[in-house]
Amino acid sequence: MLPGARAKMVSRRQSEILKLLDGQGMLSVADVATALGISPETARRDIRVLVDAGAAVRSHGSVGLAGQTGEAPFDRRMRENAPAKRAIARAIAARIADGASVMLDTGTTTSFIARELLRHRRLTVVTNSSDIARILATANGNRVFMAGGELRHDSGAALGASALEFIGRFSVEHAIISAGAVDAGGVMDYDLQEAEFARAVLACGGERIVATDASKFGRRGFIRVTGFAGIDLLVTDRPPPLDLSDSLTQAGTSIAIAP
Incomplete structure (x- = not known):
């Protein structure tokens, strides 16, 4: 079953799919359809919902529970709220011209941004993410600088x-930068080193952007990255709640809602 509020979004049939997958590794879509007495198309629709919510993983016509397929934690997080992150990434990539210089911290949303930037040419990219560096290093005449360390x-x-x-x-x-949590006080994270790095990234930019899906609104991390006065633009997939919106406005921070 999906955790927290997402559990309410799961239909009875989708719950049955999750129970069927529990402990089974990967099953084909056809096997899921047969076991539940539904059409393959219906099974595919329900599986798509579960994959988009991060509860299931799909690969080559098969599906399994996200936590039971040997999937790395980062890969699993890439599947959480993937449509929203993809929309945010497209909106940010549209702001960036060919030949521009960009610095990206590590995060699933910034990894989606890197994938959207594959359409660009001659970028100069600075990052601490091996995923982002790998995606952009050999594409379209880009120059990629990756921070060192363990x-x-x-x-x-x-x-x-x-x-x-x-x-x-x-x-x-x-x-x-991406964000672990956003409330009316600003942008926060749950990891000290990641918060320090994100703060340093913002200090290097002419335009300072936070990319976050709406699931992070109202969360409170315990390490502050920056107040809203420290960023120029917040890009998200849904309008923020009123208290957060008011704080952004008072700080002079723009809000962009990804279509």
Whole structure:
């Protein structure tokens, strides 16, 4: 069953699919349809809902529970709210011109942004994410600079003093971070080193952008990254709640809602 509020979004049939998958590894869509006595098309629709919600993983015509397929934590997070993150990524990529300089921290939303930037040419990219560096390093005449240091096993991110010292050498047109939590007080995170790196990224940018889906609104992390006065633009998929919107307006921070 999906955790928290998402459980309410799961239909009875989708709950049956989750129960069927529990402990089974990967099953074909045809096997799911046969077991539940539904058409393959109906099974595919329900599975698509579960995959978009991050509860299931689909691969080559088969499906399994996200936590039971050997999937890495970062890959699993990439599937959470994927349509919203993809829309946010498209909106941000549309602001970036060919030949621009961009700095991106590690995060699932910024990884989606990197994928959208594959349509661009001659970018200069600075990042601490091995995923983002791998995506953009060999594409369309880009130059990619990756911060050094020990890579996190869960995200493939380089963090710590050497990463901070490295990115401090750069000044870019667009500094873009993801967010672990956003409330009326600003942007927060749950990891000290990730928060420190995100804060350093913002200090390097001419335009400072926070990319976050609406599921992060109202959450409160315990490490502050920045108040809203420290960012120029927040890009999200749904309008923020009133208290958060008021705080953004008072700080002079623009809000962009991704279509």
